Amino acid sequence: MASLTALLSKWPLIRQIRERADGTGLEAMSDKTRAMHARIDDAQVARSICPYCGVGCGQLIFHKDGKLLSIEGDPESPISQGNLCPKGAASYQLLTHSRRETKMKYRAPRAKEWTEISLERAMDVVADRVWESRKRTFVHKQNGATINHTTAICHLGGATLDNEENYLIKKLFTAGLGMVCVSNQARI
Amino acid sequence: MPGLGTSFGRGGATTAQQDLANADCILIEGSSMAEAHPVGFRWVMKAKERGATIIHVDPRFSRTSALADIWVPLRAGTDIAFLGGLVRHLIENNLFFREYVVPYTNASCILSDEYRDPEGNGDGYFSGWNEEKRAYEGDSWLYKGGDLSRPERDLTLQHPQCVFQKLKRHFSRYTPEMVEKICGIPPELFHKVADALVAASGPKKTAAVCYAVGWTQHSKGVQIIRAAAILQLLLGNIGRPGGGILALRGHASIQGSTDIPTLYDILPGYLTMPHKGDQTLQQYLDTYTKKTGLWSGYPKYMVSTLKAYYGKRATAKNDFGYSWLPKLTGNHSFFEFLYDMLDGKMEGMFLMGQNPAVGAPNSRLQRKALSKLKWLVVRDMVEIESANFWRESPEIDRGELKAEDIETEVFFFPAAGHAEKEGAFTNTQRLLQWREKAVDPPGDCRSEAWFMHQLALRLIAKAKASDDSIDEPLRALDWWYPEDELGDPKTEAVLTEINGWYTDPVAGVGDSSGNESVVFGIDREGNPHHGKQVNGFAELKADGSTASGCWIYSGVLGRDGVNKANSRKSKDYLGHGWGFAWPGDRRIIYNRASARPDGSPWSERKKLVWWDWDSDKWTGIDVPGFVKGKPPDFEPEVGAEGLDAIPGDAPFTLHEDGLGWLFVPKGLQDGPLPTHFEPLESPVSNELYSHNTNPPEHWIGTRHRAMQSFHLC
Amino acid sequence: MPDESRLDQLREEAWQKGAVTGRGVDIAGGPIPRKLATASPSGGGPGYYGQPVVKPPVWTWEIPVYFFVGGFGGMSAVIALAAAIFHHVDLVHTAMWVAAIAAILSPLLLILDLGRPHLFINMLRVFKPQSAMSMGAWILTGFGACVVPGLIALELHVHQVFGGTVDQLLRVAAGVLMFGSAFFGMLLATYTGVLIGATAIPAWFLHRTLLPIHFGTAGLGSAAALLELLGHRIAALNFIGFYAAGIETVLLIWLSLDKHGAADRAIHEHRSGWLIRIGEIFNGPLALILRFFGLVPFAAISFLIGALVSRFGWIAVGKVSGSDPESVFAAERY
Amino acid sequence: MLTTYRLTEHHTAGGMSRFLSHLSELQPEMFAEISPELARELGVKNGDYICIVTLRGAIEARALVSRRIRPVHLNGKTVHQVGLPYHFGTSGLVRGGAANDLLSISGEPNVTIMEAKAAACNIVPGRLPRGAAFEEWINKHVPTGGPANLHPEQPPLDTAKGGENPPGGHGKEEKE
Amino acid sequence: MIGEGTKSTNQRRHSYVQEHVEVGFFTDPTVCIGCKACEVACKEWNHVPDDGFVWSGNSYDNTGHLGASTWRHVMFVEQDRQKGNQIVGSHSLGNGDGEDPFRWIFLSDVCKHCEDAGCLEACPTGAIVRTEVGSVLVQNDVCNGCGYCVVSCPFGVIDRRPKPLPDAGGAFKCTFCYDRQKSGLVPACAKVCPTESIVFGRLDDLRARATHRVQELHEHGYDDAQLYDPRETSVGGIHAFFLILGEPEAYGLPPKPQVPTIYLKSAWTAAFATAIAAIIATLLAFAFFS
Structure with missing residues (x-):
């Protein structure tokens, strides 16, 4: 019986009659609305x-x-x-958003579609590619002057990278590998 | 940055966005600030509420013009003619701020006699033009006697060979009627703008100029900014509250990407990359060190940078590893190596957050260049056009390119978002602001720091295994960064390196808690790596006892171990206590100019930094941009070096003469003064000079003349 | 996210024909041109680029059919009561059956039209006299609660299933319930006019006095017509038919005279307005003439068709008038 | 005369905005702002398709006719200006022609930045032909009228194939 | 002079819900820069789905109008009239050579949260309620999608969400960020507005501030600036009111909106009359003709 009265008391009509309201005020609020709060309250x-x-x-x-x-x-x-x-x-x-890429993807030469590849494997392959390309094209001296650079690998960075990332890129690519073709969007 | 860099010394905005609220007039040109920088525009609206006049100069009536008081429908590409007209108006009618211009700018400096300006024969060339090389050379633009440190000056500005008279002659033909003929705006409108700017000039009033790529992306972009610099110097607005020039950067960290650059021609802190001719460190330092001004400390900054790169292996004996640095053999910017890609000479490319397939000019050429690469690494959050050009580009659709004969091997690395990695951005007002990491990146997404760290570890391992001499730089590289559990290098450790430290490690001390003022003292292998932090670039030494990744950022993480970029307690409207503004947390640079030559503020309403006579030091609302104890009436002795050669009333301490350069004697390729030239593809010919376009303009691809038109590529 | 193939299909179609005809995928995703809302080149059009000021109704065919069914259901209960008073037992029987069927069919139609049918019970959460639909919900509930048991009681009583006192009780109950269903029935047939009249749609609220009369009379007429078709060719129903058709003719004349210029141009100029007029002609003058010549079945059918068509017409007019900014501005200049 | 600019709703090349529904629905398609005078001259209504052709390439865009962009009258000669937003490309939720297809690669002497804010172009009403027909179509409409002046290093215009291009001017002839 | 007075009212925490204080929005188009940050912030916080990527050709407004999946809508109005004493084109320079003036106005439209709300009165299920802060809230868990509120709103704000979109079937409109307000936060659109064109605060303070703003604008040459807060009509004033330049029709706003409940009296009298007439007619019919 108690549950019936509880159920009845939740019926807004009863609340409306008891409070002699017109059905548009707080009496018509559902429990879910009463319990509403910002989802970031305890974040x-x-x-x-x-x-x-x-x-x-x-x-x-x-x-x-x-x-x-x-x-x-x-x-x-x-x-x-x-x-x-x-x-x-x-x-x-x-x-x-759903269109964001979260998987490593690889496209073989002449392929028409992407293929899956693990992140670690991809890192090793890229390291090999860089190593071979540098080996093939590194110029130690040019008519007498040591220049120690390669122009066969280039970098095009955006300007939304952090300063620390830019620092690491410049340190590895220029100071380490001797790449000079390093550029990004920021010019002036 | 050469536009602002040559005019004042530093390549960055001279003021802060929130300071725009104090301007009495704001000229927005070459930018639609309300559209591209809406929250920055909030401060322009605050200024407008306080009665400032907002002028928007733009060929298009954009959302900024809707909120501006005056809209000037200028023809695209004719900004120099408009600004030149304003400069002429100020000079001819003697409306410029004389008490500011005479002491603080090089208006009074006497030029050498060989200097010829384009007015001579109206062909648009300055003296020293070499036709075959298509470039200027020689030093006919220097001051009389060739020494920039102590120029001969005529403070009455009457001397025929002084900069002021040259300026007057140079812009004499930029009359309002000429401006109407070139820019297409009626003289009444021109005079409304001129009157508004003049009304906002003088001791009690200041005006600000805001620009963005609307000025920079031109065949004479640097000269347009130079014209604005001259205008602001003549109006006496540089270094003062509510004044200055605000360069509105398009990306979160464009300023950061030139301070710590991934550019071919500069090292962090605007140090010049060594060219083929600079064989030894000493030879390099001799060419680039200046006798007076802040640049006299060039050796200290360079050696510290080399110590940061190569750590213990950089010793005085091997020129601190100078020989390992690659030497430039010409222009290696993106447009140049684009043609190497087209010729198939470029083997590999890293694309980190840029989308040239639609983001770079002549993108049809870009997509074709990408298809000629051997391997391509793309790091982005979504599959952008540069990653799937082999599958979904207009060329594939038109059959000009076929997927089966594109050789490029493409690696697509998903990237972490801004809330999934920590790091510092440098925003458009030189403010380093830290981002805290909120959540781990999903799936295979990783940050660029992770990618570079893992790539470096693998390459260094390969270098250690090989004994080939060309791998010497890789073996010498000091890759000491401790990692966190995901494999990311600790970004704050990188920041400590950028800030700089004393190189000899304090034995057995220095965990990351920062005691004994050593931060992240332990490297990957667990042994002590470096000593105490440096508190500012003044402490850097040239003998290798200090190291600093980027000298202009030094001070961001000093001995107190506090990452100032992450400080979030803003104490005043300029934001001190929130983030770190380089250099030395100064929010408005050259702010010595916000005080009269005798050190007192220009006016009560516009005071910022002034000389406190009883405590004998500079004080004020902002960090003073001057030697603390140097009195305003300080006179340098003859032959003084470095900063003591700068007199007490010279705010621009980076220039050898400490003055604002109306006339740029050194540092620009296309002339000391801005001259109007038509855009490369303009339907009308040049009204002022016989030459239509900017003479030293590289129409890239001289080797590939025909490449330019779409038929042959 | 609709998959890519559908999008590419649309792009191909758009490229060939220059516009996408079908409903297509909501995500245009690039060059899929839709008919431009603005007519004039500089993007003019009345109001804000011709955008509607109020919103057109979202109701579909279920609502006009409900008006029709509820109308004749309610009024057949009234006829049942009158028949009972004047001892037409078989007429009462059919009329109560018709009312009961309507009482069951109406809620089904309404629930079918709801955006979330499973929450239909929420209609009885509160009692709001100021909301015509809340009143409608309670009226329909009351009507259902009276008609269905009333029919059951009537059936039990007529077939003498129980003897003696229980049968007496059933007779009284049937009588009372018939009174109740007639009371609720007459409201059910007329409240629908108020439901539409008390809205922000200009073509509706400008005719808020005509609508209840039209819906009520159409309900009465169609109830009488339906009963006649079910074989009760009695003079009383014929009189009711005359009465209803007569009032409908008056309404037609009133509607064509009472013009409010641009405010209700949806009725006078737009083709949906013609729907109302055809409906009114069918259940007004045509029904009157046919009945006058004694062709009762034809008159009944014409009346029924007219009632249904005019309900559809009123809803269509509401949709047109709701998306026409000009009519809202014109209506508010009074 | 073509000038390019940015929109508040998109971000540079669109990688961080053309894939987000909340931003893409604010500016869903590539458009070109032209003045009512130019629209009347070309016989184009607000919302029609137009193609913008330069020496380097061609893209199609919706015509947004507005008084916010105005022709410039320079001593007797009328120069029409066209505004093109960047941002669009061939992937993502919303797609469109990339304004960068039209721009030339030119290096400013000090920092080699390209000239993106002013270029000569030609406007042809109607849609861009796809597939192989594109090559032949573009030869017909390339702006040979082109710039009055030639930068010393600029390639001479006759290298453009298809000599029978009609004399220049701003798309007046290509009204079909 | 330097820097004071820039602390915005849109950022402070409050307890209006607990104190039952009437709140409102005051939107000022003379400082709005048309950046649509309010539209995006509203969709981000409330996870409102996107409703179509159709290029409209109406200046920069591709959103169209308010609806079930657009709770904030920035309008772009291009008029040939002067905006204050702005200098645009030759007309404003005094040598008006036939080129007429031009202005471009942006206004962020939202649900008006009327004092006497049509949707609130019409809703049969009590899903639409008046909250403690005087805003009008649609309770998504109660609404069964009858659609009566859609035709009862004199401003055409509320709509039923069509099928392909998530949570379809129910009626949706701006909730005045009721969940944020209960936690003491400011609605998402007001918090994000860069130039504080949208101001959130106590209704009476805002009304005072608005009248002061109108006088100030009249002094600066905005002679057609007026407040759009229809208190003289049956709507009885709106809690999210606007300052507008020119007549309301240009913004698609009804000049004299009426709440549909005023039509009830005459409609119900007609209904009762018909009902009684029907009964009498039926009884007479049976009386005389049976």
Whole structure:
């Protein structure tokens, strides 16, 4: 019997009559609505920067046990003060949309389709390719002057890489392998 | 960066975006700021709310023009004519900010007598033009007597051979009527813009200029920025709050990609890459070290960089490994090696976050070049056109390319997103900001740092196995980075190397907790690797006792072990305490110019940095960009070296004379003063000079003349 | 995500024919041109590029059919009551059967039209007099609760299944329930006019007094017509037929005179307006004339067709008027 | 006269925006902004397809006719300007012609950056032919009128095949 | 002078839900830069599906109009009129050689959350409710998709989501980020707006601020600036109100919106009259003709 009255009391009509309301106020709220709260309430926050343009807006990345929940503007950033542009606001989808590639892919010469390959295997093959190409084309001296460079391997980087990544690229490619054809989008 | 670099000394925006709120007039040209930098535009709107005049110069009425007070429908490619007209207007009607221009710029410097300007025979050439080489040479542009450190100056600006008179003569034909003929804007509109800029100049008022690729992507991009630099110097806005030139960068870390460059012609910190002629370190240092100014410390920065690259193996005996650095034999930029790709001479290519198949000019040529490679590594988050050109490009669709005869072997590495790796971006106002890692990257996605680290480990292992002398640099490389569980190198360890340290390791000390001010002191094999951190580039030495990956970033992770790029407590509107602005956390550079020559602020409303007489040091809202204790009336003795050769009233400490360069005596390929030339494909001919386009312009592909038109490739 | 092949198909079709005819995949994904909403070159059109100001109704064919079924169901209960008072037992019997079938068919139609049919019970969560549909839901529930048991009681009573006092009880119950179903029936037939009249669609709310009259009378007429077709050719139903057709003719004249210019141009200029007029002619003048010449079955059929067609017409007019910004602005200038 | 620019809704070559539904639906297709005067001259309505042809290649785009872009009158000569956003390419949720197909590779003396903000082009109403027909079609419409001036290193125009191109001017003849 | 007063009102935490404070949006098109960050932020937070990639040709607006899968819609209006004392083209320079003025206005449209809401009154299931902060919320777990709210909204905001999209069948519209507000956060669109064209706050403060803003604009030459907050009509004012330049029709906004409940009285009287007339007619018929 008790469960019946409980069930009845949950019927908004009863609440409506008891509170003499017109059925449009809080009495018509379902339990799910009453229990509503922002999904980022108990999430961890990582403070980050938007990867899109050069303004450098601060971003708060809410995540919980290894899963992204939402990305919003960082109110304390002196540049953006919590705001973002449409691209910055779409950062969450940038990381979680279904067309994002998560598997290593390889295309053999003359092939028409991609084939699967493991990440470790791919790294070894690339290392071999670099090693052979460098061996074939390295120039130690050119009419007397030591130049120690190869122009047969080139690098074209975007400007959305971190400073540390750029540093490692320059250190390995130029200081290590002697590649000079290293370029990226930033010129002026 | 040569545009701003040559005019003021540093290749970066001179002010901060939030400082735009204090401008009394903002000229946005060569950029649609509301569309490309919407959150940066918030500060322009704050300025507009406070009564600033917003001027947008753009052939297209874009969303920025919708919010601007004045829209100037300029014809594309004629920015120099417009800016030149403004400069002439300032000079002819004596409206420039004289108390600023005379002491702080090289307007008063006397030029050598061989200098000829294009006004002589109206053909658009300066003196020193060599027809066969199609380039300028010789040093006819230097100051009288050839020494840039102590120029002879005529403060009355009357001397016929002084920069000011040359400037006046150079722009004398850029009249408002000429501007109407070239740019297609009526003189009334030109005068409205001129009056707005002049009203926002002087002790109590400042104006700011914002630009982006609308200026840089031209056949005379650098000269357009030079014209803006001259305009801002004449209006007296550089180094002052609400003034300066803001270069709006298109990518999250374009400024970072030129500070720590993956470019062919510079090393981190704008050090020049050695060319074939510089055989020894000493010979290299002699050519690039300047007697006075900050660049006199060139040997300290270069040796520290080499110590960072080669660590213990770089010793004084082997020129600190200078011989291992590759030497340039010409222009190895992307457009040049594109033609090596087309000829099949390029074997391999790494594409990390760029999409030339649609992102680079003449993309049909790009896709064909990609198909000639032997192997191609593409790292991106999605399958971009450059990765599937062999399957889905217009050429495949039209049958010009067939998948079965494209030889290229393509490796597609999925990349980690910005929230899946930590690291620092340098934004458009030279601010290093750290990104904390939130979650691990999914599946096979890895960061570029992981890729480079794993590639380096494999290559160094191969180099150690071989005894071939050409692998010497690889064996000497100091790849010491500790890893985390996913195989990523610890990014903060790389940042400590970029910041710089004392090289001899403190025995048995230095875990990552940063005690004894040593950070990440233990390397991969577990033995101590380096000593205390350096607190700034002033501490760098040329004897190999210090190392620094990038001297201009030094100070970001000093002895206190605090990663300043990750500091998130902004104390004032300029954002001190939030991130680290290079150099030395200075938010508005050349800010010595925000004080009068005698050290007092220009006005109460526009004070930023001033000389505090009783405590005898520079103080202010921003970190002073000057030697702390050098009084404003300091006079250098004759023959002084380095920074002590800079007088007390010279804000631009990177230049040998410490002055803002209206006239660039050295450092540019296409002339000391901006001259208007038509775009390469312009429907009208040049009104001002007999030559239509920028003379030293490389129409890349002289070797492949016909390549340019689509028929033959 | 619809797979790539469908997208490429659409692109090929778009390339040949210049436009995609079929409903296609929502994700145009590139060069699949759709008919442009804006007519004039500079993107003009009334209001904001010709975009609708209010939203057209999302209802499909189930709703007009429900109006029709609910209409004759409700009114046949009324006829059943009148027949019972005047002892036409067989007429009561058929009328109650017709009402019961309508009482079952109507909720099914409504539930079929719902976006989430499994939540139909939520219609009775609250009692909102200010919402015509909430009233409608309660009326339909009341009607169902009265008609079905009423029919059962009537059947048991007529076939004398139980003897004595239980039968007496059944007779009284049938009577009371018949009263209830008539009461709810008449509301069921007319509330639908209020349902449409009290909306933001100009062509509807400008005729909010005509609509209930039209729906109620059409309901009565179709109930009478249906019963006549089921063999009850009695004078009373004929009178009701005359009465209904007469009122419908008056309404037709009123509708064609009461014009509000651009506000309800959907009725007067658009072809959906013709649907209403054909419907009105069928259950108005045509039915009247046919009945006048005594051709009762034809009159009944014409009335039924007219009632159904005009319901479809009103919904179609609502869709047209709802997506026409001009009509909203015109209506609000009063 | 062609100029290129960026949109707020997309990011440079589109790799980080053409694959996201929330951004792609804001700007779903490649378009070219032309002035009402040019539209009248070419007989093109708002939303029609037009092809933009330069020495290097051709792409198709929807015509967005708006007063926001205006012809420039230079001492008697009218120069029409066309605005092209970058961002589009052949993969992702939304696709379109890549503006970079049209631009020349030219290196600014100091930093070898290309000239992307000003180039001469020709506009042909209608859709871009696909497959083999493209080659022959483009010969017909290449802008031989082209730039009045030739940079010393610029290849002479006669290297373009198909001598029978009609005399230049801005697409006036190609109204078919 | 330097830097003060830039702390935005859109970033502060609040407890309006617990205090039952009436909140609202004030949208000012004179500072809106048409960047559509509000559209994207709304879709990102509420996981609203995309509704079609169709190029519209209406200036930069390819979103079309508000609907079940578009809760924020930035409008791009190109008019041949002067915007304040902006200098655009030769007309504004005084030597108007026939070229008429031009202006481009951006306005972010949203559900109006009316004082007297058509959808709220019409909803038979009580799925649409008035929350503690005065906003109008559609409870997705209750709505059975009857579609009556769609025809009852005088602004044409709410719509039923069609089949191929996820969660189809139910009616959807802006929820005023009710879940965020219950946690003390500001709605996603207001938080992200770079130039604070969308301002979130207490309704009365916003109304005061809006009237002050209109006077300020009139002084600066925006003579056709007015507030769109139809308090004199039966809607009784809206909680998400706008400042607009020119007449509301150009933005697709009804000049005098009416809540459909005002039509109930006359409709129900007609209904009762018909019902009674029907009964009488039937009784008479049986009385005289049986």
